[in-house]
Each structure stands twice: as structure tokens, then as C-alpha cells.
Amino acid sequence: TGSSRPQRMLKAVQKNATKGDPKSVISAIDSYCRHKEWAMNVGDDKGLILDSVLTEVNPSTALELGTYCGYSSVRIARLLSPDSKLITIEFNPAFAIIARQIIAYAGLQDKVTLVEGASGDLIPKMKEQFGIKSFDFVFLDHWKDRYVPDTKLLEDCGLLKKGTVLLADNVICPGAPEYLQYVRNNPRYESRYYPSNLEYTKVEDGLEKSVFLG
């Protein structure tokens, strides 16, 4: 049997990036996915918006829903302050095994905790299992129809505090219409749309940034 797309992505990182250099890992993946084989990483265009929001928030504890191959985990973790942590949740074990290797290749394994499982099951366990009081930053990039239920779950589990920033990928393509409706018509959130394009294409997409007001 042949290799998988995530396995080929890992090979491209091992071939073209420098161990311990997150920037080179990001470039190797972007180059591979732009020129060889498209993959659903947040990508370089939306990645610049992710970087700027992260730099503004400077989170101590960050949560990512939907790791895939770890591209955005590397983008996020490389910008975290020394004692800050990223917890990333991935449902698909085949993706998780590749993501662990890409995160480690970037030298960021000490800042990133990858947890395998469904977000709906794991979010209620965050406090007890990982000693998390609340998250400063949440990147939503998993199943688009899980954005609303998981945001409500984060609220109900007391994992959001005044000022927590939610950043959602793909609100246009593939689209998360219920999520946009939820955060834009909710007095507990201050939302703003950042227009961009679907990773490695000219198709319109964008990120929605929503600040939890408590």
C-alpha cells in the first residue's frame, strides 16, 4: 500500500526543513502543499493573520481544536512565551501520529500537548486532566459543525474568561454559518472578520476573531 498525504508531508519536512527550526518546518509544508499536493493546513496567508492575533494576545494557555498534521500547532507554539503551553486535540490517530513527529521535528514538543480524541469528550476533562483554569486563546479548526457546540461547551465548563480570544478557521470555506450567527449575534462576544483565502488557493475564506466578554 502507498503512503498517505500526511506521511508525504512529513517526508517533505524531513527532507527540506532544519531540525529545531520552526520557521523552516512551516516553509517546507507551505511549499509542498502549494506546489506538490494541497492539504488542509491553515496555510501561509491565513497564517499571517493567526500570527498577528497570537502576538497581540500572547497567551499563557492556548487550545487548538483540530491538529491535522501540526502545521498550526507549530505556528502557534513558536510564538508562545517560555512557560506558555498549547493543548491541541486531534480526533484521527493517523493525523496525530504525523503531527507528533512534525511538532518534534520543529523542536516544540515541550510546549505542545497533543491529545487524541473527540473535542466534545475531551473539553470537559481539561480542568481535571491538565490543570487548566481557563484558556487565553482558542483556535477552532476541526469539524465546522462542531464549532458552536464546542464553544458552548467551553463556556459551560468555565474554560473561557473575560478577554479570551477565539479564532475560527474556514468560516467561509468550507464555511461555519451557524458559528458566525452564534458569535455575531451574541452579547457575550465581540467579533471581527479577517478576510483572506483558502490555503494555497484563490478561493475566498477568512478567520473570525471573537473576544469573550465574560
Ligand SMILES: Nc1ncnc2c1ncn2CCOCCNC(=O)c1cc(-c2ccc(F)cc2)cc(O)c1O
Ligand atoms: N478533536 C476533534 N474533534 C472532532 N473532530 C475533529 C477533531 N479533530 C479533527 N476532527 C475532524 C475534522 O478535522 C479536519 C477539520 N478541518 C477541515 O475539515 C478543513 C477542510 C478544508 C477544506 C476541504 C476541502 C475543500 F474543498 C475546501 C476546504 C479546509 C480547512 O482549512 C479545514 O480545516
Ligand SMILES: [Mg+2]
Ligand atoms: Mg482549517
